[in-house]
Amino acid sequence: MSLPTDKPGAAGFTLVEIIITLLVAVILGAVMLQYMGSALSQSSTPIKRLLAEAALQTVADNIIGAFRQTAPSGSTAWNDFQSGIGAAGTDQNNAYGEYRVLFNDFIQFDAAGNEIPDVYGTAPEDILKIVIAEASDDSLTFLLIH
Numbered sequence: 805m806s807l808p809t810d811k812p813g814a815a816g817f818t819l820v821e822i823i824i825t826l827l828v829a830v831i832l833g834a835v836m837l838q839y840m841g842s843a844l845s846q847s848s849t850p851i852k853r854l855l856a857e858a859a860l861q862t863v864a865d866n867i868i869g870a871f872r873q874t875a876p877s878g879s880t881a882w883n884d885f886q887s888g889i890g891a892a893g894t895d896q897n898n899a900y901g902e903y904r905v906l907f908n909d910f911i912q913f914d915a916a917g918n919e920i921p922d923v924y925g926t927a928p929e930d931i932l933k934i935v936i937a938e939a940s941d942d943s944l945t946f947l948l949i950h
Contacts, residue, residue, distance in 0.1 A: 856938040863901035907935035
């Protein structure tokens with residue numbers, strides 16, 4: 805019985821073909837790694853933002869819940885409730901949660917429904933506007949009406 809003889813160039817890859825294939829694969833892999841690396845490292849950003857927004861909503865729910873429980877009736881009760889939320893520009897960590905107060909004041913509206921700035925401090929104490937924010941600077945605005 806005779807063994808088949810190898811014919812030159814009949815089968816297999818040359819060393820040059822293998823090197824070129826590996827070089828192309830390495831270049832494509834490096835490009836994909838660079839692209840996917842930044843995409844993977846930034847994929848947690850939406851989750852962190854969602855958690856921060858949920859925490860902010862929890863603070864708002866706590867404030868609204870306290871408002872519904874106590875239902876401040878007089879001017880003194882309203883002012884006590886308002887001061888318990890915190891002054892504008894302050895960071896708070898209290899029974900409501902951890903938040904930053906961006907705005908906390910009584911407001912009024914004109915006949916067209918536009919908010920009127922209360923520059924003289926004469927707004928009736930029946931609409932309390934509260935704007936709070938989380939560390940991510942996402943803010944939440946809500947009105948408490950007496």
